[in-house]
Amino acid sequence: MESTYVKIQLFSFSLDALPRVTCPNHPDAILVEDYRAGDMICPECGLVVGDRVIDVGSEWRTFSNDKATKDPSRVGDSQNPLLSDGDLSTMIGKGTGAASFDEFGNSKYQNRRTMSSSDRAMMNAFKEITTMADRINLPRNIVDRTNNLFKQVYEQKSLKGRANDAIASACLYIACRQEGVPRTFKEICAVSRISKKEIGRCFKLILKALETSVDLITTGDFMSRFCSNLCLPKQVQMAATHIARKAVELDLVPGRSPISVAAAAIYMASQASAEKRTQKEIGDIAGVADVTIRQSYRLIYPRAPDLFPTDFKFDTPVDKLPQL
Amino acid sequence: MDADSDVALDILITNVVCVFRTRCHLNLRKIALEGANVIYKRDVGKVLMKLRKPRITATIWSSGKIICTGATSEEEAKFGARRLARSLQKLGFQVIFTDFKVVNVLAVCNMPFEIRLPEFTKNNRPHASYEPELHPAVCYRIKSLRATLQIFSTGSITVTGILLYRYQTCQLWIE
Numbered sequence: 001m002e003s004t005y006v007k008i009q010l011f012s013f014s015l016d017a018l019p020r021v022t023c024p025n026h027p028d029a030i031l032v033e034d035y036r037a038g039d040m041i042c043p044e045c046g047l048v049v050g051d052r053v054i055d056v057g058s059e060w061r062t063f064s065n066d067k068a069t070k071d072p073s074r075v076g077d078s079q080n081p082l083l084s085d086g087d088l089s090t091m092i093g094k095g096t097g098a099a100s101f102d103e104f105g106n107s108k109y110q111n112r113r114t115m116s117s118s119d120r121a122m123m124n125a126f127k128e129i130t131t132m133a134d135r136i137n138l139p140r141n142i143v144d145r146t147n148n149l150f151k152q153v154y155e156q157k158s159l160k161g162r163a164n165d166a167i168a169s170a171c172l173y174i175a176c177r178q179e180g181v182p183r184t185f186k187e188i189c190a191v192s193r194i195s196k197k198e199i200g201r202c203f204k205l206i207l208k209a210l211e212t213s214v215d216l217i218t219t220g221d222f223m224s225r226f227c228s229n230l231c232l233p234k235q236v237q238m239a240a241t242h243i244a245r246k247a248v249e250l251d252l253v254p255g256r257s258p259i260s261v262a263a264a265a266i267y268m269a270s271q272a273s274a275e276k277r278t279q280k281e282i283g284d285i286a287g288v289a290d291v292t293i294r295q296s297y298r299l300i301y302p303r304a305p306d307l308f309p310t311d312f313k314f315d316t317p318v319d320k321l322p323q324l
Numbered sequence: 325m326d327a328d329s330d331v332a333l334d335i336l337i338t339n340v341v342c343v344f345r346t347r348c349h350l351n352l353r354k355i356a357l358e359g360a361n362v363i364y365k366r367d368v369g370k371v372l373m374k375l376r377k378p379r380i381t382a383t384i385w386s387s388g389k390i391i392c393t394g395a396t397s398e399e400e401a402k403f404g405a406r407r408l409a410r411s412l413q414k415l416g417f418q419v420i421f422t423d424f425k426v427v428n429v430l431a432v433c434n435m436p437f438e439i440r441l442p443e444f445t446k447n448n449r450p451h452a453s454y455e456p457e458l459h460p461a462v463c464y465r466i467k468s469l470r471a472t473l474q475i476f477s478t479g480s481i482t483v484t485g486i487l488l489y490r491y492q493t494c495q496l497w498i499e
Binding site: 200 | 441442445450454457458476
């Protein structure tokens with residue numbers, strides 16, 4: 001895919017009295033432009049009339065399989081001005097050669113001039129969001145959504161007093177929820193310096209400020225993540241999903257957080273299969289306390305035979321499941 | 325749907341919070357030394373005084389503002405506040421009992437049935453907010469009465485607000 005780039009060639013001008021060139025033999029003829037050679041040719045007699053005209057073709061060609069980072073036809077940074085408005089300033093980059101450092105080891109021409117000082121905090125927050133998302137390997141679309149949310153909240157200024165990091169963490173949480181892949185508060189807490197309480201407070205405030213609401217979390221949202229972290233095979237994961245869903249449908253666990261129910265279901269499924277996991281391991285991954293899993297497990301244990309999927313292969317039969 | 329509007333739901337007021345002013349500056353140190361049943365919190369700058377007769381805990385600031393909590397009804401709150409002002413008067417301060425205002429009333433109520441929180445939240449979208457990770461109850465805000473209800477899955481409900489005419493609770497439940 002070619003991109004346009006204007007190339008200005010040096011050429012000497014002879015100022016014509018006429019603004020347009022015409023063929024001397026055929027003054028009425030409309031000249032044809034040959035852009036490859038840079039000529040204006042008379043179609044009647046083939047005389048090359050104009051010479052060295054400006055070539056508006058591109059200088060470099062970029063193809064779609066080339067590295068996206070290196071595009072010689074572009075000037076300027078490829079930041080999207082949708083998020084941080086007014087991105088047309090020049091920064092002084094770090095020096096590369098030896099000459100760019102003065103006698104103390106400091107770089108000459110230091111301080112990249114503060115650009116967009118009005119949104120300095122926002123740029124900082126975006127950087128923080130990217131760092132946080134990177135720690136838990138979140139895809140780019142969630143990060144973009146988070147950035148958008150943060151921008152909306154920031155412009156509204158209703159949460160101006162709160163720490164930017166807290167708002168950023170809460171935006172990250174909301175973005176994950178909105179994309180259908182919720183992360184628990186504890187997981188966001190693990191990559192952020194803000195306490196769970198503060199993130200929760202900011203979360204509620206942001207929902208009120210932006211007047212949106214989010215869907216409730218279900219047990220199935222977390223199954224694939226927890227199970228793969230525990231290296232459980234696919235059948236166990238499907239069994240655990242089934243157990244948790246059934247438990248919620250039958251309302252065996254009223255008032256229990258879906259995370260706790262999911263953890264208990266994983267425990268039951270793993271104990272019934274060949275790959276057994278202890279409560280402590282599951283609690284570590286899910287961020288749920290040991291005793292909480294025990295409590296939820298006690299609630300679902302009586303109905304264990306009904307909860308398992310029909311085609312499940314039991315390594316440990318249902319009546320031999322551990323009873324806590 | 326249990327149309328239990330005939331069944332009288334007992335709704336108990338558990339706490340009434342009120343504020344009043346004594347129009348004079350109070351010397352906290354003197355109250356702390358001479359008053360009975362007081363706790364002086366010097367780092368924050370207030371004195372806690374607990375009364376036995378209406379079971380009340382009052383937070384006294386040196387500016388003369390007093391917050392009174394723990395009363396079981398509004399009249400009791402007023403009695404307790406007056407009694408408190410009287411005890412401060414006995415200590416020698418020129419107390420004038422002004423600006424008595426009930427700030428918050430907390431009541432609990434028990435439904436005879438359990439409540440399924442996720443369905444309830446879905447049906448009452450704008451008012452109800454449920455966040456299982458943060459708090460095990462649904463927070464239902466009623467703007468017209470400026471009241472907040474915390475609904476637990478066991479059926480017990482905590483009502484917080486200023487006006488307490490919440491007897492139309494029954495009509496809201498969808499179970």
